[in-house]
Amino acid sequence: MNIQMVDLRAQVAALRDDLDAAIAEVLSSGAFVRGPFVQRFEEQLGAYYGGAHVLGVGNGTDALQLAYMAAGIGPGDDVIMPAFTFFATAEAAALLGATPVFVDIDPRTFNLDPTLIEAAITPRTRAIVPVHLFGQSADMDLILEIAERHDLAVIEDAAQAVGARYKGRRVGLMGDAGCLSFYPSKNLGAYGDGGACLSTNLAMDGTLRRLANHGSERKYHNTHIGINSRLDALQAAILSVKLPHLDAWTAARQDTADRYDAHFADLDWVTQPYRAPYADHVFHQYTLRVPADARDALAAHLRAQGIPTMVYYPVPLHRLPVFEPLNMAEGSLPETERAAREVLSLPMHPELTADQIGFIAETIAVFAETYTPVAA
Numbered sequence: 103m104n105i106q107m108v109d110l111r112a113q114v115a116a117l118r119d120d121l122d123a124a125i126a127e128v129l130s131s132g133a134f135v136r137g138p139f140v141q142r143f144e145e146q147l148g149a150y151y152g153g154a155h156v157l158g159v160g161n162g163t164d165a166l167q168l169a170y171m172a173a174g175i176g177p178g179d180d181v182i183m184p185a186f187t188f189f190a191t192a193e194a195a196a197l198l199g200a201t202p203v204f205v206d207i208d209p210r211t212f213n214l215d216p217t218l219i220e221a222a223i224t225p226r227t228r229a230i231v232p233v234h235l236f237g238q239s240a241d242m243d244l245i246l247e248i249a250e251r252h253d254l255a256v257i258e259d260a261a262q263a264v265g266a267r268y269k270g271r272r273v274g275l276m277g278d279a280g281c282l283s284f285y286p287s288k289n290l291g292a293y294g295d296g297g298a299c300l301s302t303n304l305a306m307d308g309t310l311r312r313l314a315n316h317g318s319e320r321k322y323h324n325t326h327i328g329i330n331s332r333l334d335a336l337q338a339a340i341l342s343v344k345l346p347h348l349d350a351w352t353a354a355r356q357d358t359a360d361r362y363d364a365h366f367a368d369l370d371w372v373t374q375p376y377r378a379p380y381a382d383h384v385f386h387q388y389t390l391r392v393p394a395d396a397r398d399a400l401a402a403h404l405r406a407q408g409i410p411t412m413v414y415y416p417v418p419l420h421r422l423p424v425f426e427p428l429n430m431a432e433g434s435l436p437e438t439e440r441a442a443r444e445v446l447s448l449p450m451h452p453e454l455t456a457d458q459i460g461f462i463a464e465t466i467a468v469f470a471e472t473y474t475p476v477a478a
C-alpha cells in the first residue's frame with residue numbers, strides 16, 4: 103500500500119486540465135506580479151470568507167509579519183502566543199524586535215489556554231496571537247474579551263485552519279487580522295509559497311497592502327518602511343482552480359478523521375483528537391497522543407509497514423536554543439512539553455482511502471498489544 107502523509111501528486115492529477123489551462127492563461131497574459139489573477143483570487147477568497155478583505159502575500163510567515171507590523175508591534179513589545187506551534191508564529195514577532203511571551207496550552211486542543219493569558223500580561227504586552235493548530239479553532243471568546251479589556255491586538259494564526267469555524271464564525275476574522283498559509287501541504291495549498299492576510303476592516307486592509315508594497319500606496323511615494331511580499335500570479339491562478347474544491351476536501355478530511363476515530367474508539371492506548379464543541383475542525387492534521395516512551399518506537403513500527411507519520415512539534419518554541427535568552431526552563435510550560443513528547447500525526451489528506459485508514463489503525467492496534475510501559 104502506498105501511503106503518503108500528503109498526496110500532492112494525486113491532487114494535481116485530478117485537476118490537471120484546469121491547472122494547465124490556468125497556468126497557460128497567466129503565461130499568455132504576461133501579468134506575473136500583482137495584476138488580474140491575484141485580484142481575482144483575492145476577490146474569490148474574500149467571497150468565501152463572507153466579504154472579508156483578502157491580501158495575497160508571499161507566504162504565511164510574511165502574513166504574520168505584516169499583521170504584526172500593522173498592529174504596530176515593534177521593539178520592546180511583548181506578544182502573547184503558544185509555544186506549541188510552528189516557529190514562524192514567534193519568529194515574525196522576534197524579527198520586529200518584539201518578545202514572544204509563551205503561554206501554556208489546553209492539553210485537549212493543543213491551543214492557547216485562555217485562562218492563563220491574563221497572568222502573562224504586562225505593561226509591554228501589545229497583542230495576543232491565538233494559533234488555530236492542526237485546523238481547530240482556539241477558544242476565542244475569552245481571548246477576545248481579555249484583549250478588549252487590556253486594549254490588545256488579536257492576530258490569528260490561521261495558517262493551518264483555512265475554512266475552520268469558531269461557533270459558526272470563520273477563524274481569521276475575529277481579531278484585527280488573520281493569517282493564512284498556502285504552503286503546498288496546507289488544506290488550500292499553492293504549488294509554491296503563498297499566503298494571505300484576512301481582515302474585516304478597510305483601514306486594516308489598506309495598512310496591510312501598503313506595508314506589503316514597500317510602504318507605499320503610490321509608486322515611488324513611499325510613506326512607511328514596509329516589505330516586498332506578494333502572492334504571485336501563477337500561484338493565484340492555481341489557487342483559483344483549487345478554491346472551489348476546498349469545502350469538498352475539508353469534508354473528506356473530516357470523514358477520514360471520523361473513520362480514524364471509529365477505529366480508535368476502543369483503543370485506550372491512544373488519545374484521539376479532542377473535538378471542541380465550539381469548533382468545526384478542518385483536520386489539517388489528525389494528531390494522536392500516545393505514551394511518550396512508546397512514540398518513537400510506534401513511528402518506527404509504522405514506517406516499517408510503509409506508513410509515514412510526523413511529530414508536530416518535537417521541540418516547543420520556548421526550549422529552542424534561539425529562545426534561550428527568554429530563560430524558560432524545562433517544566434515552565436508543562437502541557438506544551440508533554441504534548442511535544444506524546445503527539446504523533448497520522449497521514450491526513452482528502453485522497454486517503456478507507457482501506458488505507460483501516461490498515462494504519464490496525465497497524466497501530468497491533469503495536470499497542472505488544473507495548474509494555476518502560477518502568478518508571
Ligand SMILES: Cc1ncc(COP(=O)(O)O)c(C=O)c1O
Nearest residue numbers: 161162163188190261283284285
Ligand atoms: C501555524 C503556522 N504558522 C505559520 C506558518 C508559516 O507559513 P509559511 O510556511 O507559508 O510561511 C505555518 C506553516 O508553515 C504554520 O503552520
